[in-house]
Amino acid sequence: MSDPRFSEALARLPDYLGSHVLVSVTALVLGLAVSLPLAVVATRHRHLRNLILGFASIVQTIPGLALLALFYPLLLALSALTEKIFGAGFSALGFLPSVLALALYSMLPILRNTVTGILGINPAIKEATLGVGMTERQALTMVELPLALPVIMAGIRTAAVWVIGTATLATPVGQTSLGNYIFTGLQTQNWVFVVFGCVASAALALAVDQLLALMESGVSARKRSRILIGGIGIALIVAAALAPVFARPQAAYIVGAKTFTEQYILESLIEQRLRAAGLSARGRDGLGSVVIFDALKTGDIDVYVEYSGTLWANQLKQTEAKPRAEVLAEVKAWLAKNYNIIMLGDLGFENAYALAMSRKKAEQLGIKSIADLARFAPQLSIAGDYEFFARPEWKSIQANYGLTFRERRLIQPEFMYQAAEAGEVDVISAYTSEGRIKQHDLVVLDDPKHAIPPYDAILLVSPKRAHDEKLASALKPLLGAISVDLMREANLRADGKGGKSSPDEIAKWLWEKIENSSSRAQHSTK
Amino acid sequence: MAGKNAIELQGVSKRYGAHANVLDDVSLSVTNGEFLAIVGPSGSGKTTLLRLINRLAEPTGGTIRVGDTNVAETDPILLRRRIGYVFQGVGLFPHMTVAENIAITPRLIGWDDEKRAARTGELLALVRLDPEKYRERFPAELSGGERQRVGVARALAAEPKIVLMDEPFGALDALTRDALQKDYRGLHERLSLTTVMITHDLTEAALLADRIAVIHRGKIVEQGTPRELMTAPKDAYVRELVETPKEQAERLAALMRGKP
Secondary structure, three states, rough: OHHHHHHOOOOOOOHHHHHHHHHHHHHHHHHHHHHHHHHHHHHHHHHHHHHHHHHHHHHHHHHHHHHHHHHHHHHHHHHHHHHHOOOOOOOOOOHHHHHHHHHHHHHHHHHHHHHHHHHHHHHHHHHHHHHHOOOOHHHHHHHHHHHHHHHHHHHHHHHHHHHHHHHHHHHOOOOOOOHHHHHHHHHHHHHHHHHHHHHHHHHHHHHHEEEHHHHHHHHHHOOOHHHHEEEEHHHHHHHHHHHHHHHHOOOEEEEOOOOHHHHHHHHHHHHHHHHHHHEEEEOOOOOOHHHHHHHHHOOOOOOEEEEHHHHHHHHHOOOOOOOOHHHHHHHHHHHHHHHEEEEEEEEEOOOOOOEEEEEEHHHOOOOHHHHHHHHHHOEEEEEEOOHHHOOHHHHHHHHOOOOOOOOOEOOHHHHHHHHHOOOOOOOEEEOOOOOOOHHHHEEEEOOOOOOOOOOOEEEEEEEOOOOHHHHHHHHHHHOOOOOOOHHHHHHHOOOOOOOHHOHHHHHHHHHHHHHHHHHHHHHHHH | OOEEEEEEEEEEEEEOOOOOEEEEEEEEEEEEEOOOEEOOOOOOOOHHHHHHOOOOOOOOEEEEEEEEOOOHHHHHHHHHHHHHEOOEEOOOOOOOOHHHHHHHHHHHHHOOOOHHHHHHHHHHHOOOOOHHHHHOHHHHOOOOHHHHHHHHHHHHOOOEEEEEOOOOOOOOHHHHHHHHHHHHHHHHHOOOOEEEEEEEEEEHHHHOOEEEEEEEEEEEEEEEEEHHHOOOOHHHHHHHHHHHHHHHHHHHHHHHHHOO
């Protein structure tokens, strides 16, 4: 295929697939190791049986994404606790929460089938195990488990398919998986990625399912050859998928990115700069706003682009908006003092929250600022991204202007601008560096009361890289180098239908622009 | 063995929860080398009685001795390995071959492969199954009679002196059943076994056993040799019980003499 998005997707496959297989296999093995003994206990004690199966059923009703998200704060608290007690914490991000949540998810089918398999054995045979003089353990291993094996295998198959499918949801808690295609693709409207991710995870699930089915039929028909072929097939898939994970030299620098287009582009840009400086780098994208800051604190990621206002509100807990320079200075000092996190500097543009509406509607109602909006708000609807309405900025806007809207909706940021233009929603939470504001003919409303703090894009470096000169000098050319117009154009390009719209391609384009303008600047000073 | 009795029950009772006694003050002894049949209708407690002997169930009261030992003081696992057990419905392990099924108890007590293989061949011959033909088959590939022969071979595998049998021939057709009964009685003699067999069929008991104990509603109502029971039953229930086979036998005899 000639589409460069396809070849880019292919290039990421070893990393994504390897991580996906690693997390799935680990979760399944853990799930098995816990479920099998539990199931055996459940067959021996009726009360525990109801308890255990009930618990597993409840776990199953929790949506996969929520379960994964739940483990992150849980582990974070646990890590803080172990840090207090043993002086050493652990990474609450990525692999660990994913494995635990997926393992929990795999338990129900394994538990249920093992219990059904063992309890379904003819009572005469169970009696015979005792009559011939077997101990409970011998009865279990020599007779009950072998007889229940086909049913247990069927449970393992179900669990494997669930785990492989659900593992795509591990991306937002920082675990690389085939879900990275889907999340990145969804954020950047790169449908090639989305389809590629879906097909890849479905193909993996199907392949594993079929091989396990072969083993299952081998077990019930007592055909060693089938069990062997199935086992070898699965071993080959695992080995092939994991080879790049282990063969890959551990990337020295991990670049984090949040869940939107601009972040993906900047992530690629930073990676490219680090590589150009001879440093190995790898991205870890799709991280939530809070997750990413914690990840930087603990050194799970080394560098990422944050926005001053986000820290101002979420971390410094400031409600009062101050001028750009003051906020930058205070944030920088606060980061260094509290976490030993280094703020290398700002990139030169702001990506602030703003309220926007279609030009036509705004002119029609005569709305220019958020203050004007207050009067009309009860008749209007507002849409925000998943974070917006929970953010302090929104509370500050509400408090300052006393806004009450007729209806409030959550929409993917990518679709909001279109929705505002089409009149499906009246007011949206927009980002000032968003290229689509212009594209969809929207106006950004003024904030006369300064309810929204400034949002300068800033480069943050983890405590463990605080004195890393190589890193600092590799990223120095980016500081102050990206104007809001340049970033808007870059963001707009991501929505292009052509092949030039992948984050990697846009980052290359962006770097060319930065280089040109800096060399022009140098010429003009001569 | 020191004592004369291979098995002895004294005042044994068994109750499940608050229900009426399944067994009520049962005393019974089986001498070495004896073939005892316990006859009773379903629900009479006869299977429970058998299960108490190798501690598949525990009595509510009374004592049970096997040889010189009180079974309550014996490890039930070791006890069961010393006693052959032929199950109602056979209970062969479907995932194991005939040879593996037969050699299961020897395997549990740690015989080596060679000894087990030799014993398996010997036992298959003993129950009149061609070892070469049957050794590697699975239970599902056998007829009902063949399965029960394997069941008997499995019970005898670890060379027990006592064999307990729970309705062993119940599910077989008449011809197979007759052949198996005769074969087993032969084995009982040849290996000097002590056998306790549960059956609801008085004819089977009378033709096979040295002595019969009739159990009814949890009590042994009468014991004696087949001849004693058939000719001079004392208990009302036993009189009723012997009526049918006696009448059948007379009708058959009349039929063969050619009279109407």
